[in-house]
Amino acid sequence: MMRRFMAALLMACLLLPAVAAGEAQEAARKVVYLTFDDGPKKDTPELLALLKELDVPATFFLMGLSVRAFPEYAKMIVDAGYAVGCHSMSHSYNRLKESTDYVARDIERFIQEMRTYTDPEFTTDLYRFPGGSTSYSSKTKTFVRDQGYAWFDWNAMTGDAQYTFDSDREMLEYTLGQLEGKDVIILLMHESKVRTRRILPDLVAYFRENGYEFRMLSTQAEDREILKGCSANMMLPDEE
Ligand SMILES: [Zn+2]
16 A cells, blocks of 8 residues: 555656646747848848748738839738738838828728739738837827737847948847847848848757747737747737
């Protein structure tokens, strides 16, 4: 009897850490969302070829006027199945800050441009504020959410629109320096930045070696759950 009890106790001791480790593993699901802003640009096909070669998904926050300037590239992005979000018509944040009516019209115009030049059925529920959300009023941020759009900032960036780097290595180190301790990363990059394209293979290798999975931003239940662990500013509309 005693021996059986001891055996059960021993089993419990052996099993408990395994269960705890399993939970810990689940809590530490590592995900990276690669995002590219301000496109399409004249060299969008080069970026798309690179993403294909690296076999990673990505999210593009496009601008309506760029879509009009490079319609065939906008269509390439959509046709390749990447996630596409609205990044305003023209990046003119002063006007967007003025009124929520203007924001609503601006999004509507963006959707129309996309439907005209890519897929007549095009729709999105993803949004990124030009320049990031921090300089907009909470009224505007809530308004966009209430219009049915999930908006996202980022919690890491390559700095390709913010800083000048002397070398690829410097940019890579700057970027890697922001990743430590972050399990869920929304990485901000911009289209038409040659240095970002050059360090992308190393970044992707880093994420793979460190157990990250690559995903596209979405408002699906799975991403909602993952994004709860992300330190970036964002607001998602309620689930339908
Ligand atoms: Zn932008």
